Amino acid sequence: MCLPGRVARCLFFDQNPRSKRDPVKSRRDEEGACSCALCGAQDGVSPSRVNELYVDDPDKESGGKIEVNLNISLPNLHCELVGLDIQDEMGRHEVGHIDNSMKVPLNNGDGCRFEGHFSINKVPGNFHVSTHSATAQPQNPDMTHIIHKLSFGDKLQVQNIHGAFNALGGADKLSSNPLASHDYILKIVPTVYEDMSGKQRYSYQYTVANKEYVAYSHTGRIIPAIWFRYDLSPITVKYTERRQPLYRFITSICAIIGGTFTVAGILDSCIFTASEAWKKIQLGKMQ
Structure with a gap:
């Protein structure tokens, strides 16, 4: 039986093209859903972090002490002249603190790197690097320096905490007046980190002006x-x-998977509609 040309051409097209499922597309949809589910699972497994502020002394068991870690280089001052002095409003006045400290000569003995670990009371005060404890005072002591580290309390090795735990790290005063004194004014902020096991670590952030x-x-x-x-x-x-x-974790995973298939279905419908419209346009041109 002979059919008109237009009808014959229409028979070349699938009468129900959407009934045929593309195995490649199906696999991609499933892979996309699995990827989204894995991302959601990773977020669900990873712990979240809650921040809070309150007025209190978090580390009452410390006996009112704060551990300090100082590492500083003075490239133009001999080690025998370098000393650490500690003062505070409780009456502490210690000149030439030497416990848990180390001096390393620099520049063939012309300079010194001082590293000290000591404690301060939880009251306003100061500690300073000077020549005050030297037996004989030098004529013109050169206090140009580089601060490698100044931190307080426990070291927190936690990702994604952007705090000022070592705000003075890298401070460079090598080009300053050799005879100048340097004042670093610190405001220390107690910081507590509690992990999921309930273990707490006590550190301190600080701001600085100089x-x-x-x-x-x-x-x-x-x-x-x-x-x-x-x-x-x-x-x-x-x-x-x-x-x-x-x-909540299971609910979020189900929502992610369902949303993925929903969006994939919408995109598939849009693409199919556009494809059919394009075919009709092309068919019209062939007539």
């Missing part, structure tokens, strides 16, 4: 020093790790 000036003694001599004057903030920052409940 100034330089030439200081004269009562005899008119210039005796420079590097001062770290500190005060404590009454506000404590606490980070707490938490994992979301199982039911």
